[in-house]
Amino acid sequence: MSDHDHDHAxxxxxxxxxxxxxxxxxxxxxxxxxxxxxxxxxxNTRVVALDDEAERIVRSAALLEWxxxxxxxxxxxxxxxxxxxxxxxxxxxxxADTNTVVMVATSGENATAVAAIGDLARERGIMTAGLVVxxxxxxxxxxxxxxxxxxxxxxxxxxxxLIELLRATRA
Amino acid sequence: MLRTxxxxxxxxxxxxxxxxxxxxxxxxPVLLAEELPENDCPPVRVKVLSERLIAFRDxxxxxxxxxxxxxHRGVSLWFGxxxxxxxxxxxxxxxxxxxxxxxxxxxxxxxxxxxxxxxLKSYPMVKRGDVLFAYLxxxxxxxxxxxxxxxxxxxxxxFTSKRLQECNWLQALEGGIDSSHVTFLHGGxxxxxxxxxxxxxxxxxxxxxxxFFEVVDSEGGLLIGARRNAEEGKYYWRVTPWVLPxxxxxxxxxxxxxxxxFWVPIDDENCWAYSFDYHPTRQLTEAExxxxxxxxxxxxxxxxxxxxxxxxxxxxxxxxxxxxRGENYSGIEGIALQxxxxxxxxxxxxxxxxxxxxxxDAGIIKARQKLYKxxxxxxDGVEPTGNRAKDQKVRSVAIVLPADQSFVEGIGEAMVAEPxxxxxxx
Numbered sequence: 001m002s003d004h005d006h007d008h009a010x011x012x013x014x015x016x017x018x019x020x021x022x023x024x025x026x027x028x029x030x031x032x033x034x035x036x037x038x039x040x041x042x043x044n045t046r047v048v049a050l051d052d053e054a055e056r057i058v059r060s061a062a063l064l065e066w067x068x069x070x071x072x073x074x075x076x077x078x079x080x081x082x083x084x085x086x087x088x089x090x091x092x093x094x095x096a097d098t099n100t101v102v103m104v105a106t107s108g109e110n111a112t113a114v115a116a117i118g119d120l121a122r123e124r125g126i127m128t129a130g131l132v133v134x135x136x137x138x139x140x141x142x143x144x145x146x147x148x149x150x151x152x153x154x155x156x157x158x159x160x161x162l163i164e165l166l167r168a169t170r171a
Numbered sequence: 172m173l174r175t176x177x178x179x180x181x182x183x184x185x186x187x188x189x190x191x192x193x194x195x196x197x198x199x200p201v202l203l204a205e206e207l208p209e210n211d212c213p214p215v216r217v218k219v220l221s222e223r224l225i226a227f228r229d230x231x232x233x234x235x236x237x238x239x240x241x242x243h244r245g246v247s248l249w250f251g252x253x254x255x256x257x258x259x260x261x262x263x264x265x266x267x268x269x270x271x272x273x274x275x276x277x278x279x280x281x282x283x284x285x286x287x288x289x290x291l292k293s294y295p296m297v298k299r300g301d302v303l304f305a306y307l308x309x310x311x312x313x314x315x316x317x318x319x320x321x322x323x324x325x326x327x328x329x330f331t332s333k334r335l336q337e338c339n340w341l342q343a344l345e346g347g348i349d350s351s352h353v354t355f356l357h358g359g360x361x362x363x364x365x366x367x368x369x370x371x372x373x374x375x376x377x378x379x380x381x382x383f384f385e386v387v388d389s390e391g392g393l394l395i396g397a398r399r400n401a402e403e404g405k406y407y408w409r410v411t412p413w414v415l416p417x418x419x420x421x422x423x424x425x426x427x428x429x430x431x432x433f434w435v436p437i438d439d440e441n442c443w444a445y446s447f448d449y450h451p452t453r454q455l456t457e458a459e460x461x462x463x464x465x466x467x468x469x470x471x472x473x474x475x476x477x478x479x480x481x482x483x484x485x486x487x488x489x490x491x492x493x494x495x496r497g498e499n500y501s502g503i504e505g506i507a508l509q510x511x512x513x514x515x516x517x518x519x520x521x522x523x524x525x526x527x528x529x530x531x532d533a534g535i536i537k538a539r540q541k542l543y544k545x546x547x548x549x550x551d552g553v554e555p556t557g558n559r560a561k562d563q564k565v566r567s568v569a570i571v572l573p574a575d576q577s578f579v580e581g582i583g584e585a586m587v588a589e590p591x592x593x594x595x596x597x
Contacts (some may be wrong), residue, residue, distance in 0.1 A: 022483040022516065026337070028440070031518040039527055100530055129530040138387060139577040152533045153385040155579075161537065168172060168528045168536040 045171035069171035078116035108141020118149025131157035173523035185221030195308030235269030314558035320588035329449035340442035347419035366468035370425030375407035391562030415557030420567035423596035440519035
């Protein structure tokens, strides 16, 4: 008996069918048959520190091993980013071939850079996330500058939220 | 993704487990009040946090929640006779009061004090609203009685249902925290479900299918704000509170009753979804209650054992034609089953090492992290939050705010429950 062996009468209709039935498919035993192959890492996540204190947090995360994530701070607001322990890179190039940008802020500095990153990300369909690391403060300039440009914001984020987010998304 | 060891740590809530210890710092729903409807009514088996217990209501109306098994030879007290102030095992007549204290051992001489040395494990159980809450933890750490608004409003203003969900509690809870699925999975219900339709907020939902999210840390858990475009220069916010470990509330729509859930572990592969609807300022109407009993809103139509009539044994009554017609996104009828069917399909305990999370899963990521930290902190002697009145007197909120305003500032006291205060809704 298969999923197709039922009449086409109107109204809800379902015929649990052996291995295709929900009852069997949802068991722990069946879970063992899930295809086991390595999932690809997240594509080239970019992490950008928007101020000096954020840079400390980002540098700390950069010390860990990641798949393809790269870490930056602001060099020339709106035009160039400085890669951690590497050279300056034009923003246009930083956001080439990536699908996620995580911006980290502890203050409201570099609003111009936030806008530049957000605008280019929107144009290219890149997901943006913002971590507003302002312990105890639920509102801040950092929040207001990031809000228009980050589809998801953690407020106030803790320093280890960056690492948790990157790990969870396999950056 | 989540490492296997952390995944198992957060999922397992039995006795002696770290997350089990966390759960045992909170009052948890264990029965609907209707399951013990009168004095000396039949006892009811309760399995919660992987412990097998028996619940009964004695001749004086006192509630008891005790070890299921007679201390004598391990017979289930489900067979017990509930009479004259206690539950009597039918095998040899041993009788227990609501505290689990043996009060009669007929085989012993009348003057014997043998009873004094026999006591079943028992837990306090109290009635709040239409639910019986129990505390399974260390008596010395017992928190105050629950102060959830749904369970402190006057009679007639709350309705609670429960349904069996055949998967681990955590993957069910995560559905309540994750707002991003609503647009897809439940989108078809906004204007068809009698407990959702007709609100101005629904128009904003339909007009902006790509909400932005803000996850705000709070003392008791998290506030998850989903932001959509409203009129020029304004945003429509829907704010969901999550309170440790297993409570969420859905933001209101119009003047409909507002709803939420507790996901209570039965064991590591099953949980109860206790779903409530309440109105802070008026009685629920007959039509509203009828709809809830019929499985509308966040409730489900269940059998006598509270298992949904649409379940995995009948493929949740999947209707592919309805799916194609766009009446519902997944082909499953009803919001509750739309969630639970998918969550059960992940397996009894989902393997989170295989996840491919994205940035909009940050709410779930943060919640897992906060749970993990609370579990570890308790192991170091730090008491968790979420079991205090100030954490529980929380409301969800739907509100339109100026675009340049923080939602936390904008909602202000709207998220604090107060008697007779209207809820903030759109």
